[in-house]
Amino acid sequence: MKKTLLLMAAFVAVSASAQVTEDFKPASTNQEGKQYPMVNSQRMVRAQISAPEANSVKLDIGGVKYEMKKDANGVWTGESAPQDEGFHYYQLNIDGASVPDPGSKYYYGASRWGSGIDIPAADEDFYTVKNVPQGSVNEVYYYSSVTQQMRHGYIYLPAEYYANPTKMFPVLYLQHGMGENETGWGAQGKTGIIMDNLIAAGKAVPFIIFMDNGLNARKPGEQPQGFGGFRPQGPRPAGGQRPQGGARPAGGQRPRMSGADFAKMARRMGGAFEEVLIKDIIPMVEKNYRVIADADHRAMAGLSMGGMQTHGITLNNPKTFAYVGIFSGGTIGADELTDVPDFKATNKVLFMSAGGKEKGMAEGEGSVINAAEGLKKIGINAHSYISPETAHEWQTWRRSLYQFAQLLFK
Numbered sequence: 001m002k003k004t005l006l007l008m009a010a011f012v013a014v015s016a017s018a019q020v021t022e023d024f025k026p027a028s029t030n031q032e033g034k035q036y037p038m039v040n041s042q043r044m045v046r047a048q049i050s051a052p053e054a055n056s057v058k059l060d061i062g063g064v065k066y067e068m069k070k071d072a073n074g075v076w077t078g079e080s081a082p083q084d085e086g087f088h089y090y091q092l093n094i095d096g097a098s099v100p101d102p103g104s105k106y107y108y109g110a111s112r113w114g115s116g117i118d119i120p121a122a123d124e125d126f127y128t129v130k131n132v133p134q135g136s137v138n139e140v141y142y143y144s145s146v147t148q149q150m151r152h153g154y155i156y157l158p159a160e161y162y163a164n165p166t167k168m169f170p171v172l173y174l175q176h177g178m179g180e181n182e183t184g185w186g187a188q189g190k191t192g193i194i195m196d197n198l199i200a201a202g203k204a205v206p207f208i209i210f211m212d213n214g215l216n217a218r219k220p221g222e223q224p225q226g227f228g229g230f231r232p233q234g235p236r237p238a239g240g241q242r243p244q245g246g247a248r249p250a251g252g253q254r255p256r257m258s259g260a261d262f263a264k265m266a267r268r269m270g271g272a273f274e275e276v277l278i279k280d281i282i283p284m285v286e287k288n289y290r291v292i293a294d295a296d297h298r299a300m301a302g303l304s305m306g307g308m309q310t311h312g313i314t315l316n317n318p319k320t321f322a323y324v325g326i327f328s329g330g331t332i333g334a335d336e337l338t339d340v341p342d343f344k345a346t347n348k349v350l351f352m353s354a355g356g357k358e359k360g361m362a363e364g365e366g367s368v369i370n371a372a373e374g375l376k377k378i379g380i381n382a383h384s385y386i387s388p389e390t391a392h393e394w395q396t397w398r399r400s401l402y403q404f405a406q407l408l409f410k
Helices: 002-018 159-163 191-200 259-268 271-288 305-316 334-339 341-346 368-377 394-405
Strands: 045-050 057-061 064-067 075-079 086-094 097-099 106-109 112-119 136-144 149-157 171-175 208-212 222-226 229-232 298-303 323-327 349-355 382-387
Touching (some): 045 086, 057 075, 064 075, 086 394, 136 191, 136 271, 149 191, 149 271, 171 271, 171 305, 191 394, 208 271, 298 305, 298 394, 323 394, 334 341, 349 368, 368 382, 382 394
Parallel strands (some): 298 323, 323 349, 349 382
Antiparallel strands (some): 045 075, 057 064, 057 086, 106 112, 136 149, 149 208, 222 229
């Protein structure tokens, strides 16, 4: 019986290995000269690291840890299951410690610098570098009157900004998601490449993009609160926190948030960053760059948390932005606009998107499709987009930017 079980195990192992197509190639996101990690035509990731003294090494990607095997030289190798197309954060787990892969470039996500990998996509042409006029993504340092500190962002300037030195341009203010920062849209999102290709193809008008950090805006005397901004220093008001170890409500999970409650929360999502954007960033951009300084030539968009910030900031400042984009960040409902008449009067495009695997936003009553249809009925030029076969991930947001950019400033 024992022999039979061993033979069966060997058969399963051989069968599993036979299912792996051995056409692995180094990932495009590797550090120069590094062969690993690799990706094959099945979209499986193969990682490798030399760790002779380790007892256990795992590849941690997509919320799953995959066991890696050590050879006689102490080199560990292992593969993941097929991954979605596009960009993914990942790490290696060595004897219980999660560390970046020394073979990959590093990206800021999950509130730390770590490894990332791009899985080739059927539609990757729109974010592939081409021999077209090249814009630039530049670092910007500026003083914030709100935080009373120097802050840091990035600005995309289209090629025509340099070629036509008298032309004025519209601006998109573009925000990242939770656990990311101002580097996200340029690095993971490939914003500059997407825009250069769109403009060269005549699918988008040239415009400027400013990308800032929506999580670290902090007024003097405030301390971090996490998701949703910062709170004043000092003790929390009585009753403001569930006692540690206290029980959740009956049923073991939080009650589903109503549309009205979500809307109220979204209106508060900007936190101090809302003031930084309105009082510091927009005036700084309009002073230092050739910008058309009116609502008709201003847009705001963001992904996930940045989409929720966009939701709140644009409704709180309805005369400031004529174009609004929310990527995987919920929806703006028609009922929210009943007490914001200036939004309807100013808005030219309201775009909402989600990944096809984001069931709450891609399907059902709360979907971006239904929200857009409701907005159209009250006269809003609303658009919805579902990214095929992607979830809450950068491929969804790259595609969303590609779609949204083609609607702007026309």
